[in-house]
Amino acid sequence: DGGITQSPKYLFRKEGQNVTLSCEQNLNHDAMYWYRQDPGQGLRLIYYSQIVNDFQKGDIAEGYSVSREKKESFPLTVTSAQKNPTAFYLCASSPTTGREKLFFGSGTQLSVL
Amino acid sequence: SQKIEQNSEALNIQEGKTATLTCNYTNYSPAYLQWYRQDPGRGPVFLLLIRENEKEKRKERLKVTFDTTLKQSLFHITASQPADSATYLCALDPGNTGKLIFGQGTTLQVKP
Numbered sequence: 001d002g003g004i005t006q007s008p009k010y011l012f013r014k015e016g017q018n019v020t021l022s023c024e025q026n027l028n029h030d031a032m033y034w035y036r037q038d039p040g041q042g043l044r045l046i047y048y049s050q051i052v053n054d055f056q057k058g059d060i061a062e063g064y065s066v067s068r069e070k071k072e073s074f075p076l077t078v079t080s081a082q083k084n085p086t087a088f089y090l091c092a093s094s095p096t097t098g099r100e101k102l103f104f105g106s107g108t109q110l111s112v113l
Numbered sequence: 114s115q116k117i118e119q120n121s122e123a124l125n126i127q128e129g130k131t132a133t134l135t136c137n138y139t140n141y142s143p144a145y146l147q148w149y150r151q152d153p154g155r156g157p158v159f160l161l162l163i164r165e166n167e168k169e170k171r172k173e174r175l176k177v178t179f180d181t182t183l184k185q186s187l188f189h190i191t192a193s194q195p196a197d198s199a200t201y202l203c204a205l206d207p208g209n210t211g212k213l214i215f216g217q218g219t220t221l222q223v224k225p
Contacts, residue, residue, distance in 0.1 A: 040121065090157070102159065106155055107155065107156050
């Protein structure tokens with residue numbers, strides 16, 4: 001089955017710890033995205049990548065980092081600099097950027113211990 | 114400031130009725146607008162895309178309108194069913210760059 005796989009479903013972070021959220025897609029899509037969702041709020045864009053080895057900051061990139069070494073993979077690292085990391089993180093992909101619908105993964109809930 | 118707004122209050126309707134959800138935006142001139150459905154603890158699922166030169170678009174029991182003068186999109190679900198209960202998100206691409214921004218979503222509850 002084609003789709004986007006996010007793991008883990010639930011993740012807990014200790015103070016001062018970096019954690020990495022996985023996102024893998026087998027849709028052969030060029031563009032990939034990371035969004036953050038807080039309760040009662042819309043999705044906010046963290047980072048996006050239009051092509052392998054290239055990525056751009058979204059609206060709330062501070063405290064996060066990404067890499068795009070392979071077309072299929074776009075991991076997100078939540079660093080210790082992100083002081084309020086508790087949120088639902090969503091990865092998405094689209095064939096290209098612009099005028100395309102997004103395909104979302106099932107999300108990762110990150111909580112702070 | 115630029116923003117996109119949906120009614121944050123939940124919409125409760127009776128099964129069989131038509132649900133109408135509103136998406137308003139300011140200071141944008143988007144070329145298209147999208148609607149997604151999100152169930153609790155899951156990722157959004159794409160429903161419909163409407164372009165600026167389209168007044169209305171339909172898909173089965175769903176209908177979307179797009180008024181670029183009013184800067185508003187309406188999303189209708191006719192003959193609503195309890196299975197339609199979910200949060201519905203609108204999204205637009207301000208600069209036509211593929212960077213979608215989302216409204217906060219409206220939760221629809223359809224009662225049997």
